[in-house]
């Protein structure tokens with residue numbers, strides 16, 4: 044049994060902002076069915092590049108659901124630039140931590156958020172340095188190394 | 196909150212009768228069964244009786260029973276013994292749905308130069324007998340096949356394979372950790388050379404298990420040390436555990452009928468209701484040839500851990516079909532071997548019952564699960580209404 | 581009849597506090613500690629605490645504790661791990677007074693092509709340090725030495741050898757099954773790489789033990805299977821046993837002082853009185869450097885089994901110094917290695933005390949034994965008055 048914090052349990056049992064959004068301004072998708080985790084993030088963005096609303100749909104474990112729920116709460120009201128600075132660590136911190144083995148579940152949130160914002164800004168996702176290790180998330184070895192370093 | 200425990204293929208409660216039998220050996224009778232003084236001798240006699248009771252469950256002779264510490268040890272010991280008995284042979288046959296105790300042990304042997312054939316199963320979890328028979332050769336030291344699968348409950352044709360193995364002079368071991376106590380087992384009739392069973396799956400405590408070794412087989416110990424177990428397994432005997440296992444085997448034998456009737460009916464009832472009440476759900480494994488207590492059922496587009504945790508809120512204990520507990524995202528190797536589609540493999544739950552379960556408990560599950568699945572599907576990007 | 585139990589180096593009674601701590605895990609908390617549901621999670625937490633308590637007894641980190649089923653398994657696992665970590669090295673050093681768990685395991689390895697140096701002891705049971713150091717070489721994979729001898733209680737200079745081993749890049753394992761709980765043990769201070777201890781020697785139940793493995797050591801499992809014990813020991817955890825062992829380690833730590841004072845005084849009193857009251861009797865092993873609870877004493881011209889049986893009539897439990905239990909007539913390999921003369925080796929009795937023993941019990945032995953010895957000597961053809 045994973046030792047989940049009360050906040051993780053709360054966000055899993057009572058997820059905030061669940062469901063598809065009508066007429067979203069941006070959508071970010073990550074993960075896949077074969078992978079066992081997937082997240083679809085919907086954003087409303089106003090003229091000042093500020094996120095006014097967010098919602099999600101998630102397929103995955105409790106950490107994945109809680110991370111998604113936390114993410115939507117965290118991004119509401121902040122600017123796109125600030126949103127881009129959010130890391131999976133911030134998501135985990137917001138949840139009072141995730142079990143070590145479950146840190147990767149919060150990476151999905153960070154990834155979907157960046158994809159949504161980049162798509163909104165019309166930026167082509169650039170070829171990333173490193174080798175893609177996880178086909179599902181398009182995660183590279185370098186990203187894993189840096190995530191591991193950040194998380195310890 | 197009342198707990199509805201349907202995770203008996205993982206582990207079982209210690210039967211109160213078993214604990215009662217053990218308690219004297221955890222208090223006043225603490226002697227060492229191999230000691231000279233009569234104080235230890237009492238314990239020795241109780242162990243003799245336990246050995247008889249265990250042997251009766253599987254129709255073995257008491258001498259053929261070696262007590263070990265867990266099913267995993269029995270499996271390791273069986274593989275070790277088979278290879279030592281055939282030092283010149285370098286090939287092992289198994290299935291691709293074995294428990295990690297077999298699977299991981301054989302994978303390590305591959306690194307040491309052994310060749311292992313992993314006979315595949317079909318989408319119903321049935322062994323490919325053709326490949327199995329074609330892979331048998333003069334170089335084969337051992338065939339090891341589980342009697343019944345821990346995840347799906349699917350039963351392998353042990354007797355048939357054992358006969359073929361014997362014809363070709365190949366040792367045959369079966370991991371009967373899940374079969375023992377759930378279906379009748381007769382080692383003589385089945386013709387197996389070695390068989391593993393584990394106490395904590397049949398209402399004995401954790402920490403005690405058995406390796407059956409057929410009389411006459413040249414056996415080399417895996418755990419080497421003192422002369423315990425006639426020199427076949429070193430280490431001071433887990434006396435209380437062994438005595439508890441004796442009682443548990445007695446009870447298991449008495450309950451075999453109930454397994455085949457009451458428990459099977461409860462399982463079938465649960466299965467039928469869940470399939471009816473939850474759309475896009477499906478049973479994994481050959482339904483007509485399963486352990487009577489096991490139901491592996493997949494729900495499309497949702498994820499196992501989330502289901503388990505929501506059921507946990509309602510006091511229901513079960514297992515998922517994913518290897519998530521080990522930090523991996525993959526569905527279990529058993530479901531993958533059966534080529535269960537990803538959308539239902541990730542959402543697979545295993546219910547495994549015991550004689551302690553009741554119809555009320557099944558009704559509780561049947562009430563709780565449909566809204567749980569609906570709620571998770573409502574937030575799943577893969578659920579198409 | 582009241583039993584006077586002085587066979588604690590063979591096995592100990594389960595402390596009532598230990599049993600109390602275990603009982604919930606033999607009844608309501610039967611979950612699997614690696615299960616997902618919170619029912620199993622409770623058990624997982626109790627195991628975390630037990631691991632901490634065990635680590636405190638020997639000043640290890642909790643991560644360095646692997647739970648096994650017996651001291652024999654810990655010894656087997658340590659040897660296995662050391663050889664796997666050094667696949668190119670083929671030499672092992674040990675003493676010639678080790679427990680069969682080490683001795684028999686190494687003898688089998690000799691048959692597989694390993695070279696083993698059995699460093700001799702002198703007549704007091706002291707290690708020949710010269711031979712030990714001279715046998716260390718580039719090809720040495722492992723030095724394994726018991727911390728204290730089970731028969732005589734003689735203590736080996738573990739820290740000193742561990743330091744030399746480290747200097748030469750040789751792995752060092754110690755079988756501390758007899759030392760743990762009787763004298764202080766500090767793995768960091770001693771500088772050992774691996775250490776075995778066994779629950780049933782320190783008032784935990786039989787069926788649970790520990791292998792300490794120093795952080796950073798490349799460890800290969802002996803028992804391969806599931807991901808239990810961080811993948812270092814497959815097999816469902818003996819939860820009740822582990823939790824009992826945690827409590828037993830707590831108690832052992834609290835009782836170390838008592839071992840060094842009360843128990844030592846009782847042992848010394850017993851020794852002094854027996855030597856005085858029984859002519860032609862002698863203590864085996866270096867008296868000044870022994871476990872505080874152990875007395876190995878030889879009585880010329882009588883035979884161990886007969887002494888034991890007559891003591892048994894008076895409710896006294898102890899061990900003999902012979903290998904009689906295994907049907908052999910020889911004195912134990914320990915006494916033979918010490919070149920104890922045959923006339924006293926055959927008549928050797930081991931008394932091993934615990935904190936439960938009392939002065940009244942010692943007086944009982946002191947009253948019973950002299951006439952027993954006299955009676956046997958009166959019928960012995962070797963006794964010269």
Ligand SMILES: Cc1ncc(COP(=O)(O)O)c(C=O)c1O
Pocket residue numbers: 429430431589590649650651652653655679681726728729730755757758778779780789
């Ligand atoms: C020094 C020593 N090592 C190892 C063992 C084996 O321990 P166990 O009986 O728990 O396997 C013993 C116990 O007899 C012992 O005294």
Ligand SMILES: Cc1ncc(COP(=O)(O)O)c(C=O)c1O
Pocket residue numbers: 204205264265266267268270294296341343344345370372373393394395404814815816
């Ligand atoms: C089929 C099978 N084999 C072996 C084992 C291992 O048994 P134990 O947990 O007692 O080591 C299990 C239990 O998980 C099992 O289901």
Ligand code: FES
Pocket residue numbers: 079080103104105106107145148498500519522523524
């Ligand atoms: S989805 Fe299984 S680990 Fe997060």
Ligand code: FES
Pocket residue numbers: 885904907908909
């Ligand atoms: S004297 Fe008969 S076996 Fe020891």
